Amino acid sequence: MTRTAVLVGCAELPKGDGDEAAVIPALESLGFSVSWAPWDAQFDFAAADAVILRATWDYPSRRAEFLDWCESVPALVNSADVVRWNTDKAYLVELLDAGLPVVPTTVVPPGSAARFPSTEFVVKPSVGAGSRGAARFAAGADAAAHVAALHAEGHPALIQPYQSSVDTDGELALVYFGGIYSHAFAKGAMLRSTMDGSGLYLAEQLAKAEPPADTMALAEDVLDAASALLGILRAELLYARVDVVRGADGRPLPLELELTEPSLGFRQADPSAAMRFASAVRQQLA
Ligand SMILES: Nc1ncnc2c1ncn2[C@@H]1O[C@H](COP(=O)(O)OP(=O)(O)O)[C@@H](O)[C@H]1O
Ligand SMILES: [Mg+2]
Numbered sequence: 001m002t003r004t005a006v007l008v009g010c011a012e013l014p015k016g017d018g019d020e021a022a023v024i025p026a027l028e029s030l031g032f033s034v035s036w037a038p039w040d041a042q043f044d045f046a047a048a049d050a051v052i053l054r055a056t057w058d059y060p061s062r063r064a065e066f067l068d069w070c071e072s073v074p075a076l077v078n079s080a081d082v083v084r085w086n087t088d089k090a091y092l093v094e095l096l097d098a099g100l101p102v103v104p105t106t107v108v109p110p111g112s113a114a115r116f117p118s119t120e121f122v123v124k125p126s127v128g129a130g131s132r133g134a135a136r137f138a139a140g141a142d143a144a145a146h147v148a149a150l151h152a153e154g155h156p157a158l159i160q161p162y163q164s165s166v167d168t169d170g171e172l173a174l175v176y177f178g179g180i181y182s183h184a185f186a187k188g189a190m191l192r193s194t195m196d197g198s199g200l201y202l203a204e205q206l207a208k209a210e211p212p213a214d215t216m217a218l219a220e221d222v223l224d225a226a227s228a229l230l231g232i233l234r235a236e237l238l239y240a241r242v243d244v245v246r247g248a249d250g251r252p253l254p255l256e257l258e259l260t261e262p263s264l265g266f267r268q269a270d271p272s273a274a275m276r277f278a279s280a281v282r283q284q285l286a
Pocket of ligand 1: 128190
């Protein structure tokens, strides 16, 4: 029986950035007919058996419209509820409140004044992707103008202490399919690079990586906590990516939990990763 899977991009990247090259033959070998479509295109998404967000990196400026579209797609995996929760980084505060050692995060809603840390810090949009709008400030700097600029776009601003391990060790991205660990990759520091040509995301320096045990264990805790907050089973998450940095004391700290449209690093993974993903898509339909 042929089923249809749609990988979803955006107008600027209608077929993603190339990371899914191995995923398409893997899905086809498991009986899927696969196509790409931009989320805001005229396309019969309702007819597909699985609709999978992959490169919808233009949603931050159109989040309400994007979430309405997500709600309209019956076979969206991850689901619209997951996407709604995950497209506002205020979820980091929920994870902190659940007792997880996340990078300390303060949300500054439009209309309220920000207080800035006395150490080096980052100000970024609560709704953002691809490092857009994220800026790094020296200890004691006044970042009010940047906060105001983010507020002018209609979203809260987030303030976090700058994690300087990002410059030396980078970030580790741990990837899960159907709630089960698949592979990991490393990412260089972003807030000193320049925007790539499309303006949608910063070009990332990626490499294959093997996370240490403490980081693995923490990422598992993050998935458990997020699933509990969402009221779902981990297996209901077709894909998840936990981005971890090291705090000043050397302990791992999640910087992000990506459940919307993360790059999954297939190009950095072992060749079986694409088949694990395809198998997880079948699991979602069962
Ligand atoms: N608190 C922080 N400390 C150090 N670097 C940060 C911090 N927050 C963000 N960055 C840098 O900015 C990049 C983008 O921020 P992130 O929170 O991952 O948002 P997104 O990837 O959704 O744009 C990160 O990959 C990291 O390089
Ligand atoms: Mg990120």
